Amino acid sequence: MDESLKEIPVQHRHHRMLPVWFFIGVLLLIYGVIILLTSLRNFHQPATVVLANFHAGIWAGIVLILLGGLYTLKFWPRRRH
Amino acid sequence: MSFVLPALWLFEGGRLISLTAPDVSIIVLYFAMVLGIGLYLRKFSSTSDDFFMAGRDMTAWVAGLSFLSANLGALELMGWAAAAYQYGILATHFYWIAAFPSMVFLGLVMMPFYYISKTHSVPGYLQLRYGESTRALSGISFAFMTVLMSGINMYAMALVMKVVLGWNIHFSIWVSSLTVAAYVTLGGLYSAIFNEVLQFFLIWLGALTIPILGLIEAGGWNGLVARIHERVQGDYTHLWGPLGSFSSNPMGVHWTGILFGLGGVIAFGYWTTDFLVVQRAMAAQDLRSAKMAPIIASYFKMIVPLIVILPGLLALAVLPFNLVPESAAGPGLHSYNEVLPLMLARYCGPGLLGLGVTALIAGFMSGMAGNVSAFATVWTYDIYRPYMNRRGTDKHYVRVGRWSTIVGVIASICTWYLVTHFKSIMDYMQALVSFFIAPLFGTVILGMLWKRGTAKGGFWGLLTGTLASIGMYTAVVIHPAWLRYVALSTDAKPMAENLYRALWSWLICVFVTVVVSMFTAPKPAEELQGLVRAYTIIPSDGDLPLHKRPIFWGVGVAVLFAVLQIIFW
Numbered sequence: 001m002d003e004s005l006k007e008i009p010v011q012h013r014h015h016r017m018l019p020v021w022f023f024i025g026v027l028l029l030i031y032g033v034i035i036l037l038t039s040l041r042n043f044h045q046p047a048t049v050v051l052a053n054f055h056a057g058i059w060a061g062i063v064l065i066l067l068g069g070l071y072t073l074k075f076w077p078r079r080r081h
Numbered sequence: 082m083s084f085v086l087p088a089l090w091l092f093e094g095g096r097l098i099s100l101t102a103p104d105v106s107i108i109v110l111y112f113a114m115v116l117g118i119g120l121y122l123r124k125f126s127s128t129s130d131d132f133f134m135a136g137r138d139m140t141a142w143v144a145g146l147s148f149l150s151a152n153l154g155a156l157e158l159m160g161w162a163a164a165a166y167q168y169g170i171l172a173t174h175f176y177w178i179a180a181f182p183s184m185v186f187l188g189l190v191m192m193p194f195y196y197i198s199k200t201h202s203v204p205g206y207l208q209l210r211y212g213e214s215t216r217a218l219s220g221i222s223f224a225f226m227t228v229l230m231s232g233i234n235m236y237a238m239a240l241v242m243k244v245v246l247g248w249n250i251h252f253s254i255w256v257s258s259l260t261v262a263a264y265v266t267l268g269g270l271y272s273a274i275f276n277e278v279l280q281f282f283l284i285w286l287g288a289l290t291i292p293i294l295g296l297i298e299a300g301g302w303n304g305l306v307a308r309i310h311e312r313v314q315g316d317y318t319h320l321w322g323p324l325g326s327f328s329s330n331p332m333g334v335h336w337t338g339i340l341f342g343l344g345g346v347i348a349f350g351y352w353t354t355d356f357l358v359v360q361r362a363m364a365a366q367d368l369r370s371a372k373m374a375p376i377i378a379s380y381f382k383m384i385v386p387l388i389v390i391l392p393g394l395l396a397l398a399v400l401p402f403n404l405v406p407e408s409a410a411g412p413g414l415h416s417y418n419e420v421l422p423l424m425l426a427r428y429c430g431p432g433l434l435g436l437g438v439t440a441l442i443a444g445f446m447s448g449m450a451g452n453v454s455a456f457a458t459v460w461t462y463d464i465y466r467p468y469m470n471r472r473g474t475d476k477h478y479v480r481v482g483r484w485s486t487i488v489g490v491i492a493s494i495c496t497w498y499l500v501t502h503f504k505s506i507m508d509y510m511q512a513l514v515s516f517f518i519a520p521l522f523g524t525v526i527l528g529m530l531w532k533r534g535t536a537k538g539g540f541w542g543l544l545t546g547t548l549a550s551i552g553m554y555t556a557v558v559i560h561p562a563w564l565r566y567v568a569l570s571t572d573a574k575p576m577a578e579n580l581y582r583a584l585w586s587w588l589i590c591v592f593v594t595v596v597v598s599m600f601t602a603p604k605p606a607e608e609l610q611g612l613v614r615a616y617t618i619i620p621s622d623g624d625l626p627l628h629k630r631p632i633f634w635g636v637g638v639a640v641l642f643a644v645l646q647i648i649f650w
Contacts (some may be wrong), residue, residue: 001305017125020143020275024282027114035432038103047430050399051294057433064286 016078025071028064036061096153100246102371104435111439112260114279115446119264119272130279130480132269133458134201134364141370143278145377150277152382153284154448155441156233156510158389162424163417166404168332168576169309169317170649171324172393173386174339179348181642184379185635187353187362188300188372193619194529196371202455203356203525204463210528210612211539213467218543219521220463223356224456230357231493232573233510240499246438254494257442261449263492265457270364273454280443281381287440288388291421294428295395305454308398317397320649321471323596326572333574342580347586349515350522358457361441372631383645389421396420399427449493457482458491486579490546512554512575515583520546523590531598532606534642538598546590551620553582 039057046052086416100108126132139147164172200206204223234252261630264272299305306318313366315331316323323329326335352358352375365371396404400423406561410416417421425437461482466473474482524543527534553567557578565571609616622630 018121020278023114023118023275024279027110027279028282028286030110031436033400034103034107035436038101038349038432041428041430049430050427052430054297056290056294060286060290060436062432063512067286067289 013039019075021071022075022077024067025073025075028046028068029072030068031063033068035064039059085438087232098628100435100438102430103433104438107432107435108439108442111283111442113536115264115276116226116260118275119267121277122268122271124449126198126267126269127476127479129461129475129478129482131271132482133462134360135270135274137364139274139361139364139370140366141373141377143274144365144370144374146281146381147274147364148358148374149378149381149385150281150284150289150447151273151451152360152448153281153385154234154443154451154604155238155445156230156236156448157385157442158288158441158444159418159421160233160632161389162393162396162421163419164494164576165390166396166417166420167604169315169334170192170320170390170394170396171317171330171334171339173320173390173649174343174387176390177320177642177645178339178344180352180382181342181379181561181638183348183352184375184382185638186349187359188375188631189635191353191377192362192372192374193368193531194612194614194617195306195359196365196368196384197619200363200446201352201462202360203458203521204459206612207524207539208463208467208527210609211524211534212391212536215539215543216463216469216548218540219524222290222517222521222547223459224464227357227452227515228285228460228489228492230490230510230515231449231456232496233450233486234445234448234491235497238442249269254497257445258449260493261446261453261485264485269371269479269482270360270454270458270609272555273450274364280447283436283443284447287436288392288421288425289436290428290433290437291395291424292391295392295424298575299395301396303572304395305398306363310392311569313397316395318649320646327568327570327577329336332576333570334573334577334580338568338573338577338580338584342584344586346519346522347525347580350518350520350583350587351514354521354525355518356459357451360455360458361451363553368391368629369625370620371628371648372622375647376389376631376634376638380641382636383638391504392424392608393420396424400424422508449490452493453486453489457485460485504646512579512582515556515579515586516547519583519587520590523587524594526590527594528613531612532609532613533599533603534594535598535603537601538594538596541597542592543591545593546586549589550582550586553585 031043035057039055039061043055046055115378117257130136161172161175161536166177180286195203195206198206198209200209204220206221207563235258238257239250239254242248242250246253268275296302296305309317311319316329317331321336324334324339327333327335327426329456362371362374365374403422404417407416407418408533410419422441425434429437463476465481465485466478470477481612523546524539528539557567564573564578567585606616607641611617622632627633
């Protein structure tokens with residue numbers, strides 16, 4: 001175990017942990033950027049899938065960026081200490 | 082609106098569609114993230130309490146989402162989508178009547194006993210309540226079942242790899258499984274829970290495209306119903322209406338089987354005694370959080386049909402070909418179990434497809450991590466420590482837990498091929514539940530609510546119920562005509578047979594437990610404190626504001642349940 005954690009009671013150690021929401025935010029944010037950029041690049045030549053004209057990738061990318069960005073900012077480590 | 086889009090069905094050397102660079106990068110990033118979380122959490126999980134119980138430090142939300150995510154394995158996603166294609170909306174019973182009452186019951190009635198007794202597992206509770214023999218029996222049967230369940234998850238995963246990606250199945254299984262083994266071995270239950278919450282988000286976001294675009298294509302719910310009626314015989318779109326007889330619905334089940342077998346025994350058994358899920362609630366930071374965890378999960382469970390059942394129904398309505406049983410699948414023919422990947426490929430372009438495939442991989446990993454972390458805990462605490470090495474240090478048991486995680490994964494890999502013998506993944510799972518979980522529920526619930534239950538009663542009830550269930554299954558395999566005795570009708574299908582078998586095995590367990598208990602001596606009252614309702618003072622939630630009380634949220638989900646039953650009756 002990390003020496004700095006040994007003296008901390010178990011029930012308080014989680015205050016030293018990065019919250020799970022931060023990891024989720026970062027991953028969703030990156031995913032949102034990848035999906036949005038991919039979908040924009042293929043905008044005029046969408047993939048041969050059903051309802052391609054709805055450009056679901058663009059909408060999904062925007063939602064992921066907003067959700068991921070919100071979680072990343074809200075649970076950014078520096079903001080917690 | 083286009084009904085068939087030929088370009089979708091571009092098979093390339095046996096695979097449905099090719100992944101592009103963005104798809105692959107999304108999948109690779111996911112693997113990097115789960116391993117990174119495991120590495121990061123390693124420093125927090127060196128004691129046994131950390132490794133096996135996540136320090137009993139999880140908030141209600143984290144415990145609740147993890148509770149549900151551990152259940153949302155690839156098996157759950159792909160198996161129930163397949164079941165929805167086979168049985169129609171009847172499959173939704175497994176999310177509604179088979180979830181809300183039992184999850185709320187766990188939170189409000191049973192969780193206090195698990196939590197107050199400070200046990201580390203369900204077999205651990207049975208040891209305190211009944212004694213060593215019952216703990217040994219339930220520990221061994223749980224370990225056995227867990228490995229088999231993991232095998233199912235792997236099978237579901239292998240299908241994704243085969244159908245969508247065309248990847249080598251053995252390569253895919255080993256890479257995914259060893260990733261799970263790595264992050265659970267590193268961070269223990271902390272790591273499993275953190276990753277399960279992450280996987281919960283990915284599963285939802287990755288799978289949500291199908292119902293949204295599917296409903297647009299089908300013309301909304303009414304259009305979906307009309308298309309299904311055009312294409313298949315029978316009632317696939319009502320929950321209770323077609324359950325008046327065994328032959329009037331595609332599942333071949335009577336409403337008594339759904340209400341008593343599924344809602345009354347299988348559901349209560351699974352949600353209240355399967356340590357895979359209960360372990361997450363036990364890891365909560367206080368009793369209120371432990372009670373809230375399954376109740377929070379029940380809300381999300383009620384809406385999971387959106388991403389699982391609805392895609393199965395949509396496939397019935399919009400796919401330009403019929404899916405077939407696994408045994409009949411071959412070149413050009415897809416099985417029921419492939420319905421979710423097929424629907425993903427139908428709607429998801431580059432990037433989104435990567436997210437969808439990641440959702441299925443995440444489902445596989447969350448289910449598998451749930452199984453192996455529960456397996457490691459039961460193996461270490463309930464088999465290794467009491468029967469092999471009582472004098473180990475705390476560090477020694479953590480080391481055993483890490484090794485048993487790896488052994489559990491390898492054992493799961495060795496059993497996955499068994500599943501291919503079953504027509505539907507879910508039939509196989511329900512068979513296992515009826516063998517081990519249904520009688521276990523009888524033993525646990527009597528232990529908590531009936532102070533007269535004795536050690537011998539608990540043991541013989543559990544053993545008899547389990548053997549009776551396996552016996553009924555074997556009897557019908559050898560003499561199919563005996564189905565009429567087990568499932569009360571020769572029209573019953575495998576799913577219905579599972580429901581009734583579970584009901585009988587529970588009844589047999591309860592009967593034997595009661596009879597044997599009446600003729601044997603009970604434990605003294607002082608040994609039952611904190612274990613049985615009559616001898617336990619359960620802290621009241623009365624001092625909390627209404628919106629923080631578990632009972633308030635339990636009533637809320639009951640109202641939601643009632644509304645959904647009426648809408649889809």
